[in-house]
Amino acid sequence: MSFSKEESDRKVIPLWDSSKLASSLAENSAIRSTNHQTTDVSESERLMEEFSRSSAVGTAIELLNSAKLENNRKGELLASRRIIEDGCLPASVISMARITLEEEQAPLEATDPKDRIKAIRKSLIDSPKNTLAWVDLAREYISLGQGEPAERAMIVALGLAPNHRWVSRVASRLYIHLGDIERSHYLLARHPAIKTDPWIASAELAVSQMIGKVSKNLTSARRIHELGLHPRHTTELASSLGTLEIESGAIKRAKKYIRDSLVHANRNTLAQALWAEQRHDIKSDHHSQVKSLEIAYEAKARESYIQGEAEPAIAHALDWFAAEPFSSKPPVLASYIASLDDQYELIIDITKKGLIANPNNSILKLNRAYAELAMITPLHPSEQDREKLPTWITLFTEELKEGGSHHAQALANFGILCYRMGMLEEGRKYYEAAERVCQAESYRDPVLCTIYHAREALLAKAEWATTILERARAITQKTADVGKLEGSGSLEKVNQLHASPDHYRAIFKIPDTSTTKPTKNPGHLEFADSILSGLSFHLPGDFKLR
Structure with a gap:
């Protein structure tokens, strides 16, 4: 499980909403100057004014x-009515105008992304030059984890509107998701408005920071x-410049x-201000804006999380997920906070959906595995639990190989697995290794890891459980900046467990699996040996098997 290794390098990269x-x-x-006294109209507004004078079909x-x-x-609507009235234009132009007018009575949008893809593709048959439809199609594809068709759709959109600000920004966002940061930067750096448009300049600065380059702009x-x-x-430009100054x-x-x-502010810059305050103690008056801006889902989620309010934090994170699927x-974030609130089935549901668009995301896989492990009846794994062992072991082993960035989570997940399976000594070794990694890799602190270790030792009735609990109490008390949900809130539940061990299911919301058939022959020792013999060389250098 993740122990809140905080996001240390948040950038103000473009958000990608539906075109609607x-x-x-x-x-x-249109970009307007607060110092300019004349009215700056957009291209479509200029054409509307021209059309009002001539009603020319070309206009x-x-x-x-x-x-x-x-x-x-x-x-x-104004243009579409004139085009339909003329009736002697190419079929593709008339079709686009007809679709525009039909959208006045548009039905409810489909909830299934596959249905939305079908609808968009159908509309593109009649209006193949509808740039926004191509962008929306790319967004739907990437939300389903289909990178290649998403890129193809976005390439068409860029071909139709190569210099459009929003199209260029969301295209760069697509390439960030695909892991092609250089391509993302190229799209922005070559944009003809890079030296005049604050939205393009902001995005280019943010992506430059992601690839470790000093922007030429x-x-x-x-x-x-x-x-x-x-x-x-x-x-967003001010926020990107501020982030750059923080780094320097x-x-x-x-x-x-x-x-x-x-x-x-917009929701992106509100979230960045919250990050700057949390990570770098840069105080700002953004809290009232977070509350008033309805779509500031990320900022609302993070603020509720900081305040120790699990339910609203999860709800806002899920709204954020719906906005950026x-x-x-x-x-x-949602699965992490749900873990602090012991909502294991919700974690599994969230991670399942998250892995659709991000099938290789290690944190989501580890969070899902943690939830599955946390629902095992302590010391009494079922046959179904044992069937999942190969999947869990493979996942944790891969993460512990050289180059993995989530060693602590994998070690701790091995720890809970061993404890729940009845391999107490091995569980202790893995958790202690996880605590060391948390400390060495600059996690905020190993508090949560130690608290979870105490929980598992108490659930397994290990003879050293009280010693681990005392250590968790001491660490929590002396660590001032640990969050309420990770610190005092999690420790309080472990204290309740220590006082009332028979009530562990209610305390940690563990489902009652009394109807599930327990395993007849867990093979605890053999299983423990197989784990340790295969992974001991991945443990920290100063970690010795006892």
């Missing part, structure tokens, strides 16, 4: 294309920030940029 939601957001609106076609890209619904990004543009357009150690400048990002971060 994105149409109402600042990044899809209507231009308006329809522009209005779709800019999500100007009024312009779309840093000077122009700072200049854009000082142009006096409306703060809703510079919020210039905390005073970082604080200024973070404050600037909150003048007209392709991202691994929402299900990782």
